[in-house]
Amino acid sequence: MMGKKVKKEAEPAAPRDAFDPLPIESKKAETVVLMLDSPEEEVLAKACEAIHRFAEKGDENRNSLLALGAVEPLTRLISHEDKTVRRNAFMAVGVMASNNDVRRLMKKLNIIPSVISKLSPEEDIIVHEFATLCLASLSVDFTCKVQIYEQNGLEPLLRLLSSPDPDVKKNSVECIFNLVQEFSDLHADALRVIFNCLEDTESVKLIQGNGGLEKLLQFVITPTTPEVQTNAVKAIARVAESSETRKLLHEQNVEKALIDLLATENKSVHTAVCQAVAVLSKNQSSMDTFRLLNGIKPIVQLLNSQENGVKEAAAQALSSLSSGNPLNAQAISEAEGEKLMVQILKDCCSGTVSHVAAILTNMASQEALRCSIITHRAIPALLEPLQSTEQHTLISTTQLVAALTCETEGRAELRDAGGLPLLVKMLQSNNTEICRNACWAVSVCANDEPTATEMCKLGALEILQEINCSLNRRSKFSEVALQRLLDSNPSIKYSLTGWLSHTDITADGFYDPGQARVGHRVPTLEDIAKQVINQHRAIIAVNGKPQDQETAEDRQQESPTEPQTSSVLGSKGSSRASKVKGKGRQEEEKQKDEDESKASVSEEKPWSLPYDADFHNLISEAAKTVVPKNEKAEMYTALAKLVCNAMGGLVDIEEQHNFPWELHISELKIELQSNIIPIGMIKKGTYYHRALLFKALADRIGVNCSLVRGDYNRTWNEVLLSSPRKTGFYPQPQCYIVDLMHEPGNLMKCGTPAAIQYQTI
Template identity: 45%
Template sequence: QVVNISREVPPFDPISIESKKAATVVLMLNSPEEEVLAKACDAIYKFASKGDENKVTLLSLGAVEPLFKLVSHEDPLVRRNAIMVFGIMASNNDVRKLLRELDVTNSVIARLAPEEDIVVHEFASLCLAHMAVEYTSKVQIFEQGGLEPLIRLLSSPDPDVKKNSVECIYHLVQDFQSRAAVRELNAVPALLELLKSEYPVVQLLALKTFGVISNDRETRIILRENQGLDHLFKILETKEFNDLHVEALAVVANCLEDVDTMQLLQQTGGLKKLLSFAEMSTIPDIQKNAAKAITKAAYDPENRKILHEEEIEKCLITLLGTDNDGAKAAASQAISAMCENLASKDAFRVQGIPQLVQLLSSENEAVKEAAAIALADLTTASPNNASAVAEAEGIEPLINVLSAKRDGTVANAATVLTNMATQEPLRLSIHGIMNVIVEPLQSTNSLVQSKAALTVAAFGCDADARTELRNASGLEPLVKLLHSKNDEVRRNACWAVMVCASDELTAVELCRLGALDILEEINLSTGRKNNFSEGALDKLLDNNLSQKYSQVGYLSSSNIITDGFYDYGQVNYFKYYLKVYAGLGFSLLQTKYWVYGPVMPPEYKGVIAGTRIWSLESPCSLLLSYAITKVIHLYMSYRYCLYLHSFVIIPLSIISMKEVTDLIDFGMGGPIERDKLHEFSWELHISEIEFELKCNVVPIGKIKKGTFYHRALLFKVVADRIGIGCSLVRGEYGRAWNEVKLVDDSPQGITGLLLPPQTYIVDLMFQPGCLMKQGSSEADHYLRI
């Protein structure tokens, strides 16, 4: 590189000094002679202008520090040439770093003073524009009062000064403090004037600055008061300015957030022009920004009303059909925003929904997600729109996108399907969803988890769907969601469990997976408990009555005991088990699990490799209870069948409760005198049965001497079979009883009076068939020792 410096040396002719090393010229920056300094700065400026490599060279030679001193030199020419070098060199990152360390901003801002030369203004503003890219310099420029002179220079006669000043301001207003200062310093009129500039770069920077500062409502008001919208629409209406249309639309989008602006545009016809402009444009970015402008405006209810009056739906449907993915996604987002207006929601049904369904198959993930969100909003609380999705053949694409890459796509597709499931015909037409929903249930995203659980709750009311979920191993991830710390996820998971527990097979499987334990824990916590957690626990127990009776000690009249019921006592206390079964002979439940215990028959003592052994002597609560219920060989009794046979062959209309109690009482040892209850040796009889069977599972029909809880259980079983509504209640010290609700006769002389039912306790021990009113002394005596 060659650096040339010419110097006049009176009285001789000018001497040309040529240096092949920039270091020589850098040394001249320390000269005491102003002329040498000016020419050295000029030579360095020319050298630095040739490329970034030369700037780095000058930096390494230490040129920045002496140049910094010259920026404030007394001589105007030296000062001008030095700031020119700074303006050029500040484009380099390393140079800017050193300038920040030297804290040059104050000196550079001083060069923006009115008395300085226009060239000084140009390069000082250029230097600040380069430095304002970094946050630290941005703060320094603002704190040292750089905004005011920069705004003043927006009116400079020199276009370069305008360009550099507005560019610096654009960088500064990224910070909210600078935006407020720009407003207070009344910069809007000067910025609007720049929109008329003959230089596109100046117009573009002014529009970009407006795009930032118009995010503040106060600035939008000032912009409207200064007829800023007129300037913007003139740009939009001028085809030659099509390279500025995108930025102009971004400013308009911000302005449309204000209802006053929307009303003004509607009255002046500007809104129609804007929509027509968006609809007719063939430039993708313009279409996209127009849709974004509509989206911003549509967040306000009054704006949505105005947009609907201007038939915005037609414009958005047109944008859905463009070839540009960005415009499609933006139009879908605008539709979502407009869905808050019910009239708009209906307007999208015929043409909008079919196009959105098609977008679900897009290869662009952003488009797919935006379409799913729009469909979710369109179908929420709108059965007609949900039906329209089905009519547009949207079921298969929705199920497919449950495996999409984006969480938003999955969550919203699940929402659409859930919305469709509220209509039984639609729900029944959706097949295979439970197989696919398993993956979203295992998501790490709480929104996806929540929506997936809600989908299970919506579809789990059908038996086939529950079977499908069970077979797809979907119950395990559902149960895991009960542990979620997210309230909505936990609530929806409880809801889904409550729905899925509607059949015994699913309820038992849920219990095996630990749902019962988790729900009990949740319901003990005031912060985590919810209505669905309580309902889920009740439903699980209602479909696992052995478990319910063990834990709660109560079966209502709606809890119908079926074959396979065990009464294994209260949780954590095992002695022997009463088994209810109505078949003949013996049956073996085929399973890979065995239960090992010293009271089991020898031939049943065994375990398949890898299977956990639970001992009957170890009261491990729920797991053991489940294992017993599912695994122990089912002993059946001909005697018990005789009990049922005695009733089922008699018409129900002529069966009396007394006949039931008499037969139960006769079969279990007959009535007992109260004062001789201690002589009734039923324990020995039960032990004999256990010894005979070599098992602690006692078929209820084999018992010939039964006490309170044997008789109460059998009464409940028989009553359930023949349609007598009664409950079974477990008391303390081996007591149990049945409660029935009966309506007393109307008082004499009052016809048609329907009295509320009264609860009675059924005596099965002392006076079989006697009904004792709940709360009476005789009832209390029966219930307690």
């Protein structure tokens, strides 16, 4: 009806239990992973999509998702009914499968059947892309290869090679390539598995019991691929870690099988063989067998290899072969190994250098080989390794230094090459073994007096004193090193210890610098000679060796002077021309003198201790008056009287404070303009002057005595005397002190009141 309003029909009301749509956004992976358990397809699709984008950003994100538990729900969602959820889940799974830990979990969750089932033609192409990507990642694992093949996965993969999508093709080809590796020779992989299993003791016993050793040897003997041979040799080396197995392998002629493999041209085989030889050489019989089968020479030749791995393995094998085996060491030398190894010391990596140094140390135990090694200039070649930061290298090279410096030539070469500062520096190493080896090398080098003196200048004594004061660092090696250095330098020994035994000889150049404190450097005579004269205690020096001096006649013959020439020519009535000529010659001589003066400034002669003629005369007199005596006691008495007379005669014990020895010494210092006084020039000497002279003369005429420093300038000599034989044998020698001051020649038994009075104020 026109104009009549029609009542609008009311819309049906929404159910009371319905929930309005709610957009969900999250910036946390934990929240998104929780959404994978949602019952709503839209939420699941968005969650899978978000996880895919997050996983694409890197392996760290994939690890995070794995830790949050995303893998298990994703493996379920790839079979979801909803197409979008299924597609997005595959995208996430395909990307995450590139992670090793994720692959292991997927394999455990048995994801492969579900993935293969989605390779059907009617499935979405995006699903194909990420499903094949997932399989390509899983197929690198041997177990997964088998499962893919058993689940008939190869057929759909071959079909997808004709897919229009290039990514599907690529992933399918990669997966197929991994699968067909299974059809290759499995021996190499099987041997690799056996090698890993041999880490377990029970597995080793099982393989031995089942005849596994014989089978391993067959792979070595039978011609096959280098990879198979390499893995077989590695397995043998692993088995040979047991002493019982080494014996069994030796009985089965394993040495010949390994030596035959050295004839191959494969570097991996060479490396594996050398490593096996190193292990098998722990058996003495195997060591000898390798030599008898001429197996040492080809290993030596491998030191020429350009491959560092081969070179290091060869050096390791030779180190084991030569350890405690002189014949093998000789065989290495006969193969001209010294030349190759010295070259390696100069320019090779630390691992190889360490083994080479060990080989040379083993060889150096034989004198002939040691000399050969030195001849090949091994010591200069050691300078670079001695500066290494690798502890193993330093341990082995310091051992080699100790071995080579047994020879005088070796010590001289180390000194001339500048190796002593490096050796002394290693005494301060915090590594116990390096410090110990350095101490041993120092003790060997100290057998040479010039070398010992140089090490003392470099501070070796102070370092060793510090070490020996430490309870933690002190060792027998440090004690021996310190003692050897002191024994090689009696002057420093006397200064530091205050005692010289009858075996410590005071040769020319000996001096008494006074008592030095522990840890402080004792100055050399040359250092003292450069000092300005001072009020301190004079330094007493010993030098009875005449210096070579040219006679005046020889000097005149070599360089005649002007007055001699004038006398030959005649001075009176000489012509004017002669005068002019003489004047010109004088100018030439003047210029020559100036040139020589400049040359002498630029080339100063090294300082040397002046010759002591008075001391030399005392030596001659002692040889005439003391040596002819029949009894030791008579010799000591005669020598004591000689010393007493030379140094001012006897001094009354009550009047010794009036004996002007101090004034006399001061006058000598001023006269000589030096703090060093030759002992023969001292005509008024007290206890320590006389005791030193007695010791110096006794050492030169072969009379045994010691020199002991006391307090307050008291010094004395101790001698050993036996009483006359009465009961058929000599009693134990007794210690006596020789009186050089008050009753010259009197022998006072140590410990008696008279001896104690002589020793103290």
